Amino acid sequence: MALLERRTAVITGAAQGLGFAIAQACLAEGANVVIGDLDGAAAAAARLAGEDRAVGLACDVTSEADVDRLLAAAVAAFGGVDVMVNNAGITRDKTMRKMTLDDFGAVIDVHLRGTWLGTRAAASVMREQGRGGSIVNMSSISGKVGNPGQTNYSAAKAGIVGLTKAAAKEVGFAGVRVNALQPGIIETAMTRKLSDEVRASRLADVPLGRFGRPEEVAQAAVFLASDMSSYLTGVTIEIAGGRNL
């Protein structure tokens, strides 16, 4: 049997990049998939093979109403939610001298408020269903080590680790597991924006000698989503080719 047969996975920020790769991997493992994104969610769902098992919905993860609507749509389409991947993210990289309060707030809002709203809404649906569930939150190696030019992003990604551990303790009694992923540099639109200089300096720190591929993050997400990780909760898995060990 496929790892996520008869499960439904909701994935935010999944119109492209890591979220889309996670949606593809969940679908390949038999799950129904619900994509939430600011833009392009329906088109992304249509691009997935087996599109009768994929639905896309416009959703801003900073909006409580949007996140609740996303979960409700998953329940309406597929009868429940078993996996929630809080993946949506943005960067507004600048040193503190140039970073505005707006740059700081926007990044904190999408990552931290968005992940909290998604975790809370999914945990509530999963508790009521009474069949457990898995919540996967997208942190980053930047949240472990801190990156210059990313005081906003590093703070948000470190906060997601704390949120994940606290939520795991709150909802474990109901068989709901909450874990986090910390990717290093993975080839997506987000990291293609980095300057050649920054890419070269980060690559020098990667023992495996290359950046990661979205599918490699997706494999870890499927592991956390599935019963393969049935006794893991509150943990953070690094997918960074050994960078910043």
Ligand SMILES: NC(=O)c1ccc[n+]([C@@H]2O[C@H](COP(=O)([O-])OP(=O)(O)OC[C@H]3O[C@@H](n4cnc5c(N)ncnc54)[C@H](O)[C@@H]3O)[C@@H](O)[C@H]2O)c1
């Ligand atoms: N690419 C990397 O190297 C890397 C490394 C570590 C962590 N991450 C994290 O992985 C996640 C995905 O990153 P990616 O590289 O695929 O980026 P990406 O820019 O390719 O995709 C991010 C997606 O999130 C969506 N999004 C942004 N704000 C949103 C909002 N308010 N509501 C709903 N959707 C929103 C965007 O529309 C986009 O589709 C992010 O949380 C990012 O911080 C990425």
